[in-house]
Amino acid sequence: xxxxxxxxxxLKKSFGKNEVLKDISLTVKKGEVISxxxxxxxxxxxxxRSINLLEKPTGGKILYRGQNVLEKNxxxxxxxxxxxxxxQSFNLFNNLNVLENAIVAQTTVxxxxxxxxEKIAKDNLNKVGMTExxxxxxxxxxxxxxxxxxxxxxxxSVNPEAILFDExxxxxxxxxxxxxxxxxxxxxxxxxxxxxxxHEMDFARDVSDRVIFMDQGVIAESGKPEQIFENPxxxxxxxxxxxxxx
Numbered sequence: 001x002x003x004x005x006x007x008x009x010x011l012k013k014s015f016g017k018n019e020v021l022k023d024i025s026l027t028v029k030k031g032e033v034i035s036x037x038x039x040x041x042x043x044x045x046x047x048x049r050s051i052n053l054l055e056k057p058t059g060g061k062i063l064y065r066g067q068n069v070l071e072k073n074x075x076x077x078x079x080x081x082x083x084x085x086x087x088q089s090f091n092l093f094n095n096l097n098v099l100e101n102a103i104v105a106q107t108t109v110x111x112x113x114x115x116x117x118e119k120i121a122k123d124n125l126n127k128v129g130m131t132e133x134x135x136x137x138x139x140x141x142x143x144x145x146x147x148x149x150x151x152x153x154x155x156x157s158v159n160p161e162a163i164l165f166d167e168x169x170x171x172x173x174x175x176x177x178x179x180x181x182x183x184x185x186x187x188x189x190x191x192x193x194x195x196x197x198x199h200e201m202d203f204a205r206d207v208s209d210r211v212i213f214m215d216q217g218v219i220a221e222s223g224k225p226e227q228i229f230e231n232p233x234x235x236x237x238x239x240x241x242x243x244x245x246x
Contacts, residue, residue: 003030005065005161005193006051012059013043013050020046022217024060028162028195033188035204035225036197038214039240044197047214048164051195052083081109084155084163088171090147092139092154098125099135102154110158117157124153128183145176149183162193169200201244205229213237 006028013021020043028034036044049055051062053069053076061068069079092101102121106112112120125135128149139147148168155163168184169177181203188194188207198204204211204225211228213221213236221234229245232238 004028005030007063007066008051008060009063010060011047011050011057011062013046013055014058020217021050021057024217024219026212026219026222028193030161030193031191032209033192033194033207034196034210034212035208036195036212036214037199037201037204037240038220042214043217044214045166048166048195048197052080052085052164054085077109081158082161084158084160086148086151086155086163086165086168088167090139090144090151090171092147092150094139097136097138098130098142098150101139101150102157105154105158120157120159121153124156125150127156127186128153129179143176144172145179148172148176148180152180152183152187156187156192162195163187165194165196165198167197167199169198199244201229201241213240215240 004027008024008026011021011024012019024047036047038044046055050057057070062070064079064082067074069076093104096104099118099121102125103117106117106120107114125131130146130149130153134146142150165184169180172180177200181200184196185207208225210222211225212219213228215236221228221232221237228237229241232241
């Protein structure tokens with residue numbers, strides 16, 4: 001039996017009269033790495049933000065471990081604890097140092113004791129290459145790539161079942177992109193379940209079990225990376241990829 005974490009069922013999202021997500025269904029299995037590609041305004045980020053309810057869907061269901069998280073009495077705190085999120089703009093606490101940024105959600109949300117939280121934070125910071133020399137630094141003293149790696153360590157520190165990455169490299173200088181992509185690649189090899197919205201096509205091809213191409217609020221095509229990148233079936237997938245793949 002396959003271990004299904006998330007089932008997105010006919011998800012819709014409108015902003016006023018503008019329907020951004022038209023009818024999206026997707027199943028995410030444990031350990032799967034799914035990249036979501038598509039042009040700007042195709043609905044990719046809204047889809048990701050709707051999964052963890054930063055945007056409230058206007059229709060459809062989101063089943064986490066078989067239970068619809070949009071039901072009235074569902075415990076959303078528990079759901080959100082199990083879904084990590086890494087944003088374009090890092091979203092670190094600027095007044096806290098690197099170590100405290102990776103500790104704070106553990107002690108406040110998960111109510112872990114300080115000693116345990118600190119150990120977990122240090123382990124995860126080491127894992128993403130933000131070693132002890134950085135722990136006392138404030139975010140303002142770090143490069144964009146370093147900030148994003150701290151944000152990834154913070155997401156890992158609450159032991160989520162899956163992590164959602166919303167264009168994790170789009171706010172970075174070009175020379176910083178590689179270090180963040182390498183960090184995410186290493187996590188993919190460790191068996192972490194991930195959904196990644198990205199413009200980095202080579203990365204999506206290398207790291208994904210499945211690639212989803214979104215266009216105008218729908219999943220236009222979905223398949224293994226080699227199928228999507230080497231033999232796309234849909235005309236609009238071909239047109240999109242021609243812009244990226246020389």
